[in-house]
Amino acid sequence: MDRQRQGFLVSGRVYLIIAVLIFGAANAVTRQLTDLGAAHFVDGHNPVSACNVLFVGNVCALGLLGMLYHRQLRPGVLRQMAGRQWAILTLIAIVGGALVPMLIFTALSITAVNNVVLISQLSAPLALALSAVFLGARVNVAVALGAIVAFVGVALTVLLPTASPDSVETTMGLTIGKGDLLVLVAAVLQAIANLISKISLQTVPLGFFNVYRTLVGTVFFFVATIVLFEPSHFMDVTSPFLWQWMLLYSAVIVVGGQLAWFAGLKKSTASEISLATAFTPIAGVLAAYLILGEVPTVAQYVGGAVIVVGIVLNQIGVQQLNRATPLPKPPTPAAMNDKVLYKGV
Template sequence: MIFGASNAVTRKLTEIGAQNFIGDRNPISLCNVLLVGNLCALLVLITIYWQQWNQTNLQQISKQDWFYLSIVAILSGAIAPGLIFQALALTNVNNIILVGRLEPPLIIALSIYVLKETVSLWEIFGSLVAFFGVALTIFLQTPKTTMVNMAGFTLGLGEVLAAIVAIITAISTIIGKQKISHIPAGIYNIYRTALGSIIFFFIALTLYGADHFMDVFSPFLWKWMLVYGAIIVVLGQSFWLKGLRSTTTSEASLAGSMTPLAGILAAYLILGEVPNQAQYWGGSLILLGIILSQIGIHKQLADQRKSAGQNSLTKEQMIESAMGFKGL
């Protein structure tokens, strides 16, 4: 529920900042929220995982592992969050949440094609239904913001960016599963967050200039970011890790799949966004796809004997792929 609310909370914070300009600038800009939010997340992750950064673990990571870990960090820790925050400035939260459901079908398709994994028919059918639901969400509504023409269709730029994020995140997940699933979760998460923050900072500097971050130390920004950090980062990440460690994979996957529903509810309660007809139709199909996929996951896990030493990163990545953006 906390992660589902992250998009709505982020949008609300920027609206609060727009009502309290410093000069002609919004102190709670999306870039400031992302950068400071990542710093808060990094502090939480270091507190939780610092013991994994020991000489024994680090010596087992090869140069090739660091290379692929860096690729994943840039894709999922810098580019994807940056595009999501840009999409938040262009379209409503519900569209971003629903279009983001492209990610699980893409991961399943890439898992079959690249990793040669065996996927149940329930998951395949569920992914197809969800994919069709995303298509309805995009094509049944008229964009109200910046538009682009693609293959004869007029689409909202915010929706296009959300779809690109889904593709990027799916690719980074597959790279993680194929190349770096043996890396301890603590090293993976801390390195991804740290490098992603640095890369995002320099990309933003290049695109927008140094003035873009001139309010990053504003007391007004940090006052609200402490709220954001306490709720989304500290509580969300702490509860997520605690739950992940003390529940079964199927139970955690089921809980994670409810994140889009929590996001839509949060958009209504926090922002007053009422789903339109296209979102109702598309969201209904996406929900059906989630249910079918969960049946497949439950059946597949029931037929497997889960080893006690299951890699925590692989488990976390699998479940996070059903959750979408978590505001970090």
């Protein structure tokens, strides 16, 4: 029995590692695709623009997710959801499926990938703080201190002087890059959405959650872009070059990452899940270097080092809290999102 359990847990670790590597590479891969599109202009336009990537990527992901989770889309399952759950689910889908990805996509076009990776770590301590205040989540000194240190690391990444052409000055006299500011807003929105998920969507099936989130996010983004801007943003949306890359992107980054993550959640302990997700920023920085050749700046080195210290402290606290904890309960939608801000479209 012990050997069977050990093999079970090892399998879970493997799935988690695969998922973290995929999610960590998502930002760098997105930037690489837009750069690739810039080398294959269609009628003078980049077919792999932010708008096209988000819309076509969501459409591709929606089709793949629909095939994977079609059993959770049956009328009997849908009728079990109350009207309040539908309203909350729709709100979270708009935030997580449209607003947050668009903020990240825009940030990736104007700032370094490493900044996006490191600053997005703010979502985790924010989610922890909100859960502790509103849900009474268990924390100890090490977990709380880790969150504070990680927050300081993000602040250093944002505020240490860099030669960024997109910087803006705040009302307090602080200089912050526009891309950094967009990631900060995305992190705050995602942390709030995670809290609402934990409160109201514990019983919503994971597969349905992701299909509905992708569907609503796609429709909302498309309509909002048409209304607020103009249809020309989707001028090259029919480009075969765009679709072939987005099909591959959606299959590997979105669907592959989610499947590996869900499998890891089901087969691993809470401590193992927390430890695996702690490596996401490291995976993101390494991916930016290996895929894009992006070398961290002094601010990123300093901020990243402090964030790693915060992660280590957090892990110490998590180990203390979960030392005697059995295998976790079935994962909820919030469990999918509370550690990693960006997982593709």
